[in-house]
Amino acid sequence: MLKIHRDHARFRKIVRGSIKKNLRQYITKGEMIGKKGGKFVSIPVPQIEIPRFRFGKNEGGGVGQGDGEEGESVRGEAGDREGTHILEVEVSLDDLAAIMAEELELPRIEPRGRMEIEEHRDRYTSLRRTGPESLRQFKKTYTAALKRQIASGIYDRENPVVVPIREDRRYRSWRTVEQPESSAVIIYMMDVSGSMGDEQKEIVRLESFWIDTWLCSQYKDIETRYIIHDAVAREVDRETFYATRESGGTKISSAYELCADLLDREFPVTEWNIYPFHFSDGDNWGGGDTEIALSILREKLLPVANQFSYGQVKSLYGTGQFIKDLREKAKDEENLVLSEIGSKDEIYESIRDFLKSGR
Amino acid sequence: MSLSPELSRIRDQVESVARSVGLDFFETIFEMVDYDTMNEIASYGGFPSRYPHWRFGMDYEQMSKGYRYGLQKIYELVINNDPCYAYLLDCNKTVDQKMVIAHVYGHSDFFKNNYWFSKTNRKMMDELANHGSRIQRYSDRFGEEEVEAFLDATLSIEDLIDPHSAFEVASAGVDLSGSEEEEEAGRLEAKSYMDRYINPPEFLEEQRERLVEKRLEREKGFPADPVRDVMLFLIRYAPLKDWERDILSMIREEAYYFVPQGQTKIMNEGWATFWHSRIMTEHCLKDSEIIDYADHHSGTVFTSPGRLNPYKLGLDLFRDIESRWNTGRFGREYEECDNLAARSAWNRDLGLGLEKVFEVRKTHNDVTFIDTFLTEEFCREHKLFTFHRDEKTGRHEIVSRRFEEVRRQLLFSLTNLGRPFIFVEDANFDNRGELLLAHRHEGIDLKGDHAQQTLRNIHRFWRRPVRLRTVRDGKGLLVTFDGKDVTEEGADPPAADS
Numbered sequence: 001m002l003k004i005h006r007d008h009a010r011f012r013k014i015v016r017g018s019i020k021k022n023l024r025q026y027i028t029k030g031e032m033i034g035k036k037g038g039k040f041v042s043i044p045v046p047q048i049e050i051p052r053f054r055f056g057k058n059e060g061g062g063v064g065q066g067d068g069e070e071g072e073s074v075r076g077e078a079g080d081r082e083g084t085h086i087l088e089v090e091v092s093l094d095d096l097a098a099i100m101a102e103e104l105e106l107p108r109i110e111p112r113g114r115m116e117i118e119e120h121r122d123r124y125t126s127l128r129r130t131g132p133e134s135l136r137q138f139k140k141t142y143t144a145a146l147k148r149q150i151a152s153g154i155y156d157r158e159n160p161v162v163v164p165i166r167e168d169r170r171y172r173s174w175r176t177v178e179q180p181e182s183s184a185v186i187i188y189m190m191d192v193s194g195s196m197g198d199e200q201k202e203i204v205r206l207e208s209f210w211i212d213t214w215l216c217s218q219y220k221d222i223e224t225r226y227i228i229h230d231a232v233a234r235e236v237d238r239e240t241f242y243a244t245r246e247s248g249g250t251k252i253s254s255a256y257e258l259c260a261d262l263l264d265r266e267f268p269v270t271e272w273n274i275y276p277f278h279f280s281d282g283d284n285w286g287g288g289d290t291e292i293a294l295s296i297l298r299e300k301l302l303p304v305a306n307q308f309s310y311g312q313v314k315s316l317y318g319t320g321q322f323i324k325d326l327r328e329k330a331k332d333e334e335n336l337v338l339s340e341i342g343s344k345d346e347i348y349e350s351i352r353d354f355l356k357s358g359r
Numbered sequence: 360m361s362l363s364p365e366l367s368r369i370r371d372q373v374e375s376v377a378r379s380v381g382l383d384f385f386e387t388i389f390e391m392v393d394y395d396t397m398n399e400i401a402s403y404g405g406f407p408s409r410y411p412h413w414r415f416g417m418d419y420e421q422m423s424k425g426y427r428y429g430l431q432k433i434y435e436l437v438i439n440n441d442p443c444y445a446y447l448l449d450c451n452k453t454v455d456q457k458m459v460i461a462h463v464y465g466h467s468d469f470f471k472n473n474y475w476f477s478k479t480n481r482k483m484m485d486e487l488a489n490h491g492s493r494i495q496r497y498s499d500r501f502g503e504e505e506v507e508a509f510l511d512a513t514l515s516i517e518d519l520i521d522p523h524s525a526f527e528v529a530s531a532g533v534d535l536s537g538s539e540e541e542e543e544a545g546r547l548e549a550k551s552y553m554d555r556y557i558n559p560p561e562f563l564e565e566q567r568e569r570l571v572e573k574r575l576e577r578e579k580g581f582p583a584d585p586v587r588d589v590m591l592f593l594i595r596y597a598p599l600k601d602w603e604r605d606i607l608s609m610i611r612e613e614a615y616y617f618v619p620q621g622q623t624k625i626m627n628e629g630w631a632t633f634w635h636s637r638i639m640t641e642h643c644l645k646d647s648e649i650i651d652y653a654d655h656h657s658g659t660v661f662t663s664p665g666r667l668n669p670y671k672l673g674l675d676l677f678r679d680i681e682s683r684w685n686t687g688r689f690g691r692e693y694e695e696c697d698n699l700a701a702r703s704a705w706n707r708d709l710g711l712g713l714e715k716v717f718e719v720r721k722t723h724n725d726v727t728f729i730d731t732f733l734t735e736e737f738c739r740e741h742k743l744f745t746f747h748r749d750e751k752t753g754r755h756e757i758v759s760r761r762f763e764e765v766r767r768q769l770l771f772s773l774t775n776l777g778r779p780f781i782f783v784e785d786a787n788f789d790n791r792g793e794l795l796l797a798h799r800h801e802g803i804d805l806k807g808d809h810a811q812q813t814l815r816n817i818h819r820f821w822r823r824p825v826r827l828r829t830v831r832d833g834k835g836l837l838v839t840f841d842g843k844d845v846t847e848e849g850a851d852p853p854a855a856d857s
Contacts, residue, residue: 004398007414007416007419008420010412010507011413011414011419011420012416048417049417051515051810051812051813052813053805054806055779061745063667065667065741065744067742072756074755074756087417
């Protein structure tokens with residue numbers, strides 16, 4: 001191991017501490033979202049540097065080289081000096097989830113047993129005396145030879161030549177392990193009717209980032225599906241999900257119906273852990289739609305879902321009635337979690353509400 | 360890993376050419392390393408066995424990232440030491456290695472002969488390894504976190520030294536005898552097994568602080584003149600434990616060692632590039648290697664539009680000096696000639712160029728180099744300009760192409776290694792043993808949050824309120840950290856000539 005790895009590990013630990021300390025801010029501002037690439041996110045970290053007396057922002061200019069008249073902008077990139085830069089570090093999503101778990105005190109999710117798929121995998125953990133030469137363990141072979149020579153008195157301190165014979169050879173050997181493997185599906189549903197503005201959608205976007213991060217760390221495979229609805233519901237891709245805005249009214253039952261169909265068709269409850277999330281401003285059309293939605297929820301969704309989460313985002317227009325109805329009429333449902341999100345600052349608590357049960 | 364037989368042959372060839380053209384260098388030891396090791400060594404500033412600290416890990420992270428994304432690649436690292444150590448990246452092409460080896464001999468010559476390097480410790484490899492193990496020992500004994508926190512504070516002031524005093528202060532350690540004696544004075548007599556009880560650490564601490572107070576009282580209005588070397592001042596007068604004082608001294612010594620590298624960046628790189636290009640093109644290149652060489656070389660001296668590449672500036676200036684002294688374009692007669700045609704056709708066939716560049720590399724540093732050899736013709740020919748950042752648009756605008764302006768701006772950015780001037784002005788401020796620092800303001804304000812953090816760190820040493828007199832937005836400002844809070848109040852600006 002290189003010596004630098006110790007210093008590097010220490011640095012990563014400091015970074016981790018800093019992220020943890022500022023987690024609320026990251027959650028609220030969503031600075032790192034959009035920089036997600038594969039399994040890593042790039043996070044701007046403030047003040048992990050050694051403070052010194054140094055020049056501030058009105059730090060004059062510099063000397064450059066090239067064409068251009070006086071008073072013109074410098075062509076290309078200017079400056080003979082590094083600009084002020086914010087340190088950006090890459091953190092794996094798993095790490096981020098771990099930090100989140102510590103700070104929000106989230107319990108690990110125990111997948112429901114019936115959904116386990118056995119997976120077989122070979123692990124090289126032991127040694128044996130026979131095997132193909134390509135698996136020969138060099139060190140162990142020589143140790144065995146040395147032992148044998150010492151034990152049988154052949155070993156000569158003055159001339160320490162160790163020659164392994166057939167019996168000394170050791171080969172790496174494997175053990176087949178059966179790994180329980182579970183998959184989960186997240187279904188995001190969002191009300192895109194006129195009353196849901198950009199701010200409301202931003203809140204949903206931020207919440208879903210953290211929910212994704214957490215659930216991804218808990219399951220081997222995660223599928224994510226998106227449903228938008230106003231008076232009718234349809235399944236869309238991620239981009240459309242956040243970009244769409246309709247002017248129509250709202251029928252929450254349409255989304256629940258579609259969600260139930262989707263689960264029925266593609267995600268049998270025996271194989272999947274199911275996490276539906278629904279975000280809306282709580283403004284549902286009258287005419288008994290809430291009743292219909294409730295009955296779909298009770299009969300088709302709650303029985304199969306690990307947890308059904310409803311987040312109500314406050315908007316200028318909404319009455320916010322839906323959450324009240326749910327509270328009143330579905331208060332005995334154990335795996336239904338409700339959360340009211342008044343503003344961005346409340347995202348932090350809301351995420352905790354959704355994820356704290358460990359279901 | 361040492362060099363392959365092929366590269367050894369190349370090294371021998373380049374070395375003998377380098378000697379024949381007049382370079383005079385330390386024995387140079389080449390090591391081949393992979394990029395990960397290269398990044399590691401570079402993170403440690405070239406010294407693989409330095410003390411452990413996370414900032415090296417931070418540099419490593421950024422370097423590895425730069426390498427992975429193909430943004431930057433370190434071809435070589437040369438250490439000012441006798442023997443001189445040079446690390447080569449093992450995945451370079453042979454022709455690259457040849458060029459890099461030539462480049463290294465240029466650096467090695469510069470280290471050995473440039474006056475500003477003359478007082479540096481040439482056994483720094485060993486010295487830094489010693490520092491490393493000493494700090495490691497402290498950290499085993501007093502706790503990793505304790506030592507790390509102290510190092511954090513120390514590194515925060517490592518640039519508060521006097522770069523120009525390298526010649527007065529022997530860069531070796533600091534004499535601690537005085538302080539130790541005084542510390543002993545505060546200690547009550549005790550048999551060794553009782554010492555722990557009779558002189559508990561808190562008691563000694565108290566004694567130490569009292570001593571400092573006493574000393575300060577003796578020396579009212581102390582120091583008599585403002586002190587540039589804040590580190591040394593703290594080592595001498597701050598109430599520190601022995602290990603703390605030792606760490607401060609070590610870091611200070613390291614800081615002084617690295618000063619000349621900062622002072623001669625333009626020259627040192629310019630010089631090495633000047634020679635690798637000459638050695639390669641005039642002696643060592645095979646026909647088949649020309650394209651690769653030209654490709655790599657042009658990468659080194661690449662100037663993106665509007666940007667100033669200090670390596671290229673150094674190279675061009677050395678070439679300019681050589682040609683001027685070859686043709687005799689210097690001295691009074693030339694300066695006073697105002698016939699443009701005569702000036703541009705000026706040639707006295709003196710052939711003094713080579714002699715002159717060797718002399719320049721011996722006696723100058725970047726500041727005097729620019730001050731002496733940047734000419735109006737050079738500025739015009741190389742299209743230099745000054746720019747500033749427009750506060751409204753955030754864009755960089757060309758301010759001037761006038762020679763005087765360009766020179767002034769360049770010199771300004773090089774002065775004091777581009778750092779603000781900070782002095783200890785009064786160690787008994789208000790007659791209360793508070794430390795007053797002063798920032799000599801030269802047009803640019805300090806970065807506020809950094810200044811506050813740094814003050815907090817200095818308080819770690821001084822243990823009494825620490826103040827900084829500076830200027831912000833044209834008004835005097837006194838920033839104070841009293842151990843709990845930072846306060847800022849208006850004040851008289853520091854005397855401009857302090």
